[in-house]
Amino acid sequence: MKPLASLSAPEMVLVRYGELGLKGKNRGSFEHALIRNMRAAAKPIAEVRVERKRGRMAVFAEARVAEVARRLQDVPGIKSVSPAWGCEAEPEAIAELARQVLHEALRDRPADEETSFRVKTSRADKRFPMTSTELDRYVAERALPGLERMRVDLSQPAMRLEIEVRPERAYVFVQRFPGPGGLPVGTLGRAMCLLSGGIDSPVAAYLAMKRGCQVSYVTFHSYPYIGEASKKKVLDLVRRLSRYQPRSRVFVVPFTEIQTTIRDRAPEPYRTVLYRRFMQRLASRLAHRDHCKALLTGESLGQVASQTLENMTCIEAAAALPVLRPLLTFDKEEAINLAQRIGTYDLSILPEPDCCTVFMPSRPIIHGRVEACEEAEAELGVEALVERALEGTERIDIAGDA
Amino acid sequence: MSTVYLDNAATTPLRREVRAEMEAVFAERWGNASSRHRRGVAARELLDRARERVARTVGARPEHVVFTSGGTEANNLALRGLTRRREARSIWIGPTEHASVRACAEALAGDGLELRRGQLDARGDLDLARLEGDLDEGTALVAQLLVSNEFGTIYDLPRAAALVRARAPHALLHVDAVQAAGKLALSLFELGADSLSLSAHKIGGPQGIGALVLARELPLEPLIHGGGQEGGLRSGTENLAGAVGLGKALELAESERARTFERLSELRRALRAGLERIEGLELLELGDPDRQQPGILAVLVPGAPAEVWLHHLDARGVVVGVGSACQANKRETSPAFAAAGLSEDRARRVLRLSLSGANTEEEVARAIAALEEVAAELATL
Numbered sequence: 132m133k134p135l136a137s138l139s140a141p142e143m144v145l146v147r148y149g150e151l152g153l154k155g156k157n158r159g160s161f162e163h164a165l166i167r168n169m170r171a172a173a174k175p176i177a178e179v180r181v182e183r184k185r186g187r188m189a190v191f192a193e194a195r196v197a198e199v200a201r202r203l204q205d206v207p208g209i210k211s212v213s214p215a216w217g218c219e220a221e222p223e224a225i226a227e228l229a230r231q232v233l234h235e236a237l238r239d240r241p242a243d244e245e246t247s248f249r250v251k252t253s254r255a256d257k258r259f260p261m262t263s264t265e266l267d268r269y270v271a272e273r274a275l276p277g278l279e280r281m282r283v284d285l286s287q288p289a290m291r292l293e294i295e296v297r298p299e300r301a302y303v304f305v306q307r308f309p310g311p312g313g314l315p316v317g318t319l320g321r322a323m324c325l326l327s328g329g330i331d332s333p334v335a336a337y338l339a340m341k342r343g344c345q346v347s348y349v350t351f352h353s354y355p356y357i358g359e360a361s362k363k364k365v366l367d368l369v370r371r372l373s374r375y376q377p378r379s380r381v382f383v384v385p386f387t388e389i390q391t392t393i394r395d396r397a398p399e400p401y402r403t404v405l406y407r408r409f410m411q412r413l414a415s416r417l418a419h420r421d422h423c424k425a426l427l428t429g430e431s432l433g434q435v436a437s438q439t440l441e442n443m444t445c446i447e448a449a450a451a452l453p454v455l456r457p458l459l460t461f462d463k464e465e466a467i468n469l470a471q472r473i474g475t476y477d478l479s480i481l482p483e484p485d486c487c488t489v490f491m492p493s494r495p496i497i498h499g500r501v502e503a504c505e506e507a508e509a510e511l512g513v514e515a516l517v518e519r520a521l522e523g524t525e526r527i528d529i530a531g532d533a
Numbered sequence: 534m535s536t537v538y539l540d541n542a543a544t545t546p547l548r549r550e551v552r553a554e555m556e557a558v559f560a561e562r563w564g565n566a567s568s569r570h571r572r573g574v575a576a577r578e579l580l581d582r583a584r585e586r587v588a589r590t591v592g593a594r595p596e597h598v599v600f601t602s603g604g605t606e607a608n609n610l611a612l613r614g615l616t617r618r619r620e621a622r623s624i625w626i627g628p629t630e631h632a633s634v635r636a637c638a639e640a641l642a643g644d645g646l647e648l649r650r651g652q653l654d655a656r657g658d659l660d661l662a663r664l665e666g667d668l669d670e671g672t673a674l675v676a677q678l679l680v681s682n683e684f685g686t687i688y689d690l691p692r693a694a695a696l697v698r699a700r701a702p703h704a705l706l707h708v709d710a711v712q713a714a715g716k717l718a719l720s721l722f723e724l725g726a727d728s729l730s731l732s733a734h735k736i737g738g739p740q741g742i743g744a745l746v747l748a749r750e751l752p753l754e755p756l757i758h759g760g761g762q763e764g765g766l767r768s769g770t771e772n773l774a775g776a777v778g779l780g781k782a783l784e785l786a787e788s789e790r791a792r793t794f795e796r797l798s799e800l801r802r803a804l805r806a807g808l809e810r811i812e813g814l815e816l817l818e819l820g821d822p823d824r825q826q827p828g829i830l831a832v833l834v835p836g837a838p839a840e841v842w843l844h845h846l847d848a849r850g851v852v853v854g855v856g857s858a859c860q861a862n863k864r865e866t867s868p869a870f871a872a873a874g875l876s877e878d879r880a881r882r883v884l885r886l887s888l889s890g891a892n893t894e895e896e897v898a899r900a901i902a903a904l905e906e907v908a909a910e911l912a913t914l
Contacts, residue, residue: 140723175589176592194718195592195718195720195722195723197722197723198592198720198722198723201722238698238699358569358570358571358574359570359571359574359575360569360573360574360577363574363577363578367581474594477596
């Protein structure tokens with residue numbers, strides 16, 4: 132997003148939100164959640180005030196409005212944002228501002244490109260001396276001179292120069308910058324994400340947030356086989372993801388005893404599947420504590436041994452809640468691209484092991500059987516291991532940074 | 534009697550709160566942020582928090598902050614690091630850039646890049662028309678200061694940025710914001726800058742630490758190679774205490790900024806009023822009078838070179854600067870003075886008084902009294 136710098140700073144951000152419009156009765160609480168999340172997101176930049184009007188929101192801030200607009204592009208539930216410039220609610224002033232805004236927005240256009248626009252006025256002030264259509268025409272007539280290869284198209288314009296006329300002030304905007312779409316975080320329940328330091332699980336978390344889930348995290352830490360840097364990496368990923376979700380909770384579960392027990396007393400090929408079954412158990416218990424209705428993982432089909440359908444079935448059998456897998460059908464490349472877009476990739480690729488080599492099986496089972504898992508676990512004292520791990524679990528609450 | 538320190542543009546005393554945080558690092562929280570053990574991870578955590586503070590102040594992402602040994606290194610890193618591209622043909626630097634930008638640009642010109650220099654207009658402001666004319670497809674980098682360390686002029690960066698975008702589509706804009714931090718809002722985004730440089734010791738932080746902050750992922754080649762710290766962009770064991778100091782100093786400066794600006798404006802008014810009454814003294818206020826960093830005030834002194842005035846004042850317990858501190862040890866005067874249309878003779882008579890929010894009206898009064906005395910004494914020569 133490039134600011135239209137030869138104009139003075141924008142005064143307001145026009146926010147369009149997508150599906151909320153379809154929700155009828157729930158609209159109020161969704162809008163409420165969106166406003167809360169926008170305020171939290173903007174907080175490090177400026178205090179904002181939000182007004183709701185006719186299916187759109189206007190966000191006002193004392194300063195740094197352009198930065199606020201850019202920040203809002205990361206808030207789930209938002210379809211697009213438009214930084215808006217303000218002037219007196221008077222036709223000549225509006226036309227002049229509109230002309231400047233349009234000219235500036237077209238500045239980087241290739242010299243021979245033909246394009247079209249229309250003006251669209253919304254009038255909140257019925258006392259304004261022109262009707263909306265009259266103002267559309269008045270502004271278009273004054274904006275066109277000096278613009279080459281530009282024409283007015285009322286039906287399918289390439290650009291929409293929008294004007295909002297309010298009693299005390301008028302706003303002009305033409306740029307539209309995309310938001311993530313989706314639904315406001317917190318409107319569609321809570322999910323417990325099994326977060327490793329890898330590329331996939333942060334992407335899964337993001338996708339759930341985008342669809343309105345409040346995501347809590349659980350991560351498993353086998354100190355002193357794994358160092359503190361791994362734990363820090365996971366926490367840093369949570370902080371990075373808080374661009375999209377203002378507040379997050381992380382549960383760090385001590386996993387050493389479970390891994391050493393499995394390594395010492397269970398069949399080697401089944402190790403990874405058994406570790407993951409314990410993770411599902413623990414995650415389910417913590418999800419229950421944290422009022423989450425589903426587990427969330429970054430699993431996708433076929434990449435590693437534990438992600439064949441058979442192994443997934445073995446693992447999932449230990450979960451007490453539905454397991455959501457937003458990346459199930461993603462190619463590795465798709466996951467990487469999305470990770471880069473959401474800003475987690477550079478953290479994920481830092482080389483911090485999440486499983487120590489001493490715990491890895493030399494020939495992991497590819498097509499596991501649930502019965503074999505259950506047999507192996509019968510000897511381990513599952514309940515006691517789970518209880519001890521829960522007792523040692525650390526809870527960390529993380530508030531977002533910019 | 535304590536001295537009156539009016540050379541804050543050269544360096545500032547370490548603030549109490551900054552020192553406290555740094556001392557905690559020296560005493561307990563020391564460590565190598567790349568070590569694998571808990572002390573190392575804790576040190577990295579501290580470094581990350583400092584990085585976030587810097588990022589937040591200028592509206593950048595933490596991953597785009599590179600800690601350096603100061604403003605000079607940050608400027609060098611920007612100029613060298615951002616112009617190593619094949620299609621780079623020329624770079625443009627402002628007329629009043631700091632020596633680190635000038636010298637680095639001149640070194641790059643020696644390597645084959647064409648160097649274009651901006652000019653000041655008749656009013657002493659940045660000549661934007663000239664800038665516009667100088668820009669073209671081959672311009673790889675534009676380096677323009679936000680606040681002149683010698684005159685205090687605040688240059689219109691947003692407009693300059695718009696021109697760069699319009700006329701030099703491949704160029705990056707680097708802004709030396711060293712003298713602006715703590716007095717002006719520093720939003721990379723609103724300035725239209727692709728990178729900016731900061732230095733801790735101008736805002737109550739320690740010497741030896743600064744930062745280059747990028748507006749987004751940019752192809753930056755490192756100056757210093759080694760263990761790959763700072764994302765490979767600046768190797769060397771991180772200056773943990775320094776980074777903590779910079780983060781704290783910047784955070785404090787930013788939170789107090791509005792008040793500081795007002796305070797400096799008040800003190801400047803009092804100082805100016807006193808200076809105006811001294812026979813022979815000429816205020817050197819370049820640029821738009823509404824766009825001045827209030828803490829910096831340059832004056833032309835009569836009779837003797839500025840350095841003589843400086844020593845006379847120093848003897849009376851009033852500490853001021855001559856031209857810019859970097860030039861104080863050299864025999865040549867800063868090219869910025871030539872850009873401002875000052876002859877060699879007049880350039881040698883420029884005294885710079887630079888205030889901080891910690892100065893008082895009483896100190897200003899003492900400074901004025903001292904200047905009056907020195908004026909009288911030197912007038913008899």
